[in-house]
Amino acid sequence: MIALLALLGIFGLGAVLSIWWTVGNTSFLAGGRVAVVPLRGVITDEAGFTKTLDGFRDDPGVRAFVIEIESPGGTVGASQSIFEAIRNLRDDDDRPVLAWMGDVGASGGYYAAVGADSVYALPGTMTGSIGVIMEFPNAEELFQKVGLGWEVVTSGAHKDLGGFARALSSEDREILEALVRDVHEQFIEVVAENRGLDRETVLGLADGRVYTGRQANELGLVDGLMTLPETIALAGRMAGLGTDPTIVRPREPAIDLFDLLGGLSIGEVRTWIGSLAPLRPSAPRLLFELR
Numbered sequence: 001m002i003a004l005l006a007l008l009g010i011f012g013l014g015a016v017l018s019i020w021w022t023v024g025n026t027s028f029l030a031g032g033r034v035a036v037v038p039l040r041g042v043i044t045d046e047a048g049f050t051k052t053l054d055g056f057r058d059d060p061g062v063r064a065f066v067i068e069i070e071s072p073g074g075t076v077g078a079s080q081s082i083f084e085a086i087r088n089l090r091d092d093d094d095r096p097v098l099a100w101m102g103d104v105g106a107s108g109g110y111y112a113a114v115g116a117d118s119v120y121a122l123p124g125t126m127t128g129s130i131g132v133i134m135e136f137p138n139a140e141e142l143f144q145k146v147g148l149g150w151e152v153v154t155s156g157a158h159k160d161l162g163g164f165a166r167a168l169s170s171e172d173r174e175i176l177e178a179l180v181r182d183v184h185e186q187f188i189e190v191v192a193e194n195r196g197l198d199r200e201t202v203l204g205l206a207d208g209r210v211y212t213g214r215q216a217n218e219l220g221l222v223d224g225l226m227t228l229p230e231t232i233a234l235a236g237r238m239a240g241l242g243t244d245p246t247i248v249r250p251r252e253p254a255i256d257l258f259d260l261l262g263g264l265s266i267g268e269v270r271t272w273i274g275s276l277a278p279l280r281p282s283a284p285r286l287l288f289e290l291r
Helices: 002-023 047-057 076-092 108-113 140-146 170-195 199-205 213-219 228-238 257-263 266-276
Strands: 033-040 062-071 073-075 097-106 118-121 126-128 133-135 210-212 285-289
Touching: 033 047, 033 228, 047 062, 047 076, 062 108, 062 228, 073 076, 073 108, 076 097, 076 108, 076 170, 076 285, 097 108, 097 228, 108 126, 108 170, 108 285, 118 213, 118 228, 126 213, 133 170, 170 199, 170 285, 210 213
Parallel strands: 033 062, 062 097, 097 118, 097 126
Antiparallel strands: 073 285, 126 210, 133 285
């Protein structure tokens, strides 16, 4: 009998460890938790965030989500992809989805935030910056001074548009300005639709300026002023977990000597090193970013 109980215990422990290894936590044993999903730094890639969000979304033990944002923005595509992931969770799932912005949640960071059911900030949070920027270097005069030529062969007049070897023509500038206006309009539409504001109101706010959290609250860009613990407590109440819910966060990625010696491929190491490097000024890039 003792041997049978021991055997059942081993199988039970194995099942728990298997689920823990799969979902990354044991919230199913804790009566429900609030998942706190961080979005930090300059947004240049959506894959890590969406993978984390999907993992918690598939965990039945997670009863509510808090998106913790500390970001000045980033590239347009990545910011829009993260917004879509948060909005899809909000629209397709009945669990509460709250966004909270700390020191900064501006431009692409704010774009992502409005995908949630509600958005909260600190009084001094730097947010807003509803605008688009495109920038690239022009080294034409420098090349002329040092006697350096830069030959470019293209299939069309605008294929090298934004290249650093020549200045923009008036037609080039019109093309790029049209791109910026279109993406800016997309930003305005997203804020108006998801914040319940009319387009003209958002247009008046969307000149790229930054607002404090208190100003944003008065303007309807956020739903209230709270600390992160207060936002988590609100999510807990909304999910029926009380004001002091257990929380779960994603594991922080780490690379140590043992990973480098045996656990990572050369390609993975290069990807990790590349993520530490500053963005290189190359082709023109549309950015939702606080500058």
